[in-house]
Amino acid sequence: MIVLALFCLVCGTLAFVSGFSLFGFLVGPEETGEAHLNKVAHSALPIIQGLEQYRAEHQRFPTDPADLTPYLPPVPATPGAMNRSFIRGWYYHRNETGPGYTLACKVGWDPNLVYVCDGSTAHWEFEPGDGSPSKTIHLKP
Numbered sequence: 001m002i003v004l005a006l007f008c009l010v011c012g013t014l015a016f017v018s019g020f021s022l023f024g025f026l027v028g029p030e031e032t033g034e035a036h037l038n039k040v041a042h043s044a045l046p047i048i049q050g051l052e053q054y055r056a057e058h059q060r061f062p063t064d065p066a067d068l069t070p071y072l073p074p075v076p077a078t079p080g081a082m083n084r085s086f087i088r089g090w091y092y093h094r095n096e097t098g099p100g101y102t103l104a105c106k107v108g109w110d111p112n113l114v115y116v117c118d119g120s121t122a123h124w125e126f127e128p129g130d131g132s133p134s135k136t137i138h139l140k141p
Helices: 002-018 034-042 045-058 065-071
Strands: 090-094 101-106 112-117 122-127 135-137
Touching: 034 112, 034 122, 045 065, 045 101, 045 112
Parallel strands: none
Antiparallel strands: 090 101, 101 112, 112 122, 122 135
């Protein structure tokens, strides 16, 4: 029991001091830095473009993510690429009361990168996942 407590103390100290991630459970600053968030945001661009093309043809955003498949560039088949509410690793939620949608992607244990579109404007948000409010951020994906 004492060995386990010491192990946790050392790993926690390493994570705090250097951003060390033992089993991928702890998020260092490099995983939520601007360069990393820009890279993650870049992976959403084909989805965002596909959503806009779908809306141009149907005057609304898709209810089912599978309806977006013809509007996305082809990629090698991977399990879960279009699964329930997920599109290539991004959670998709269509706004039920308006013309917009959100795309969200985990960027660590708790934090999320979120793209919010209200139908006419859009922006990126960073949700820290620690109980503090989301922050609008300006990315260049």
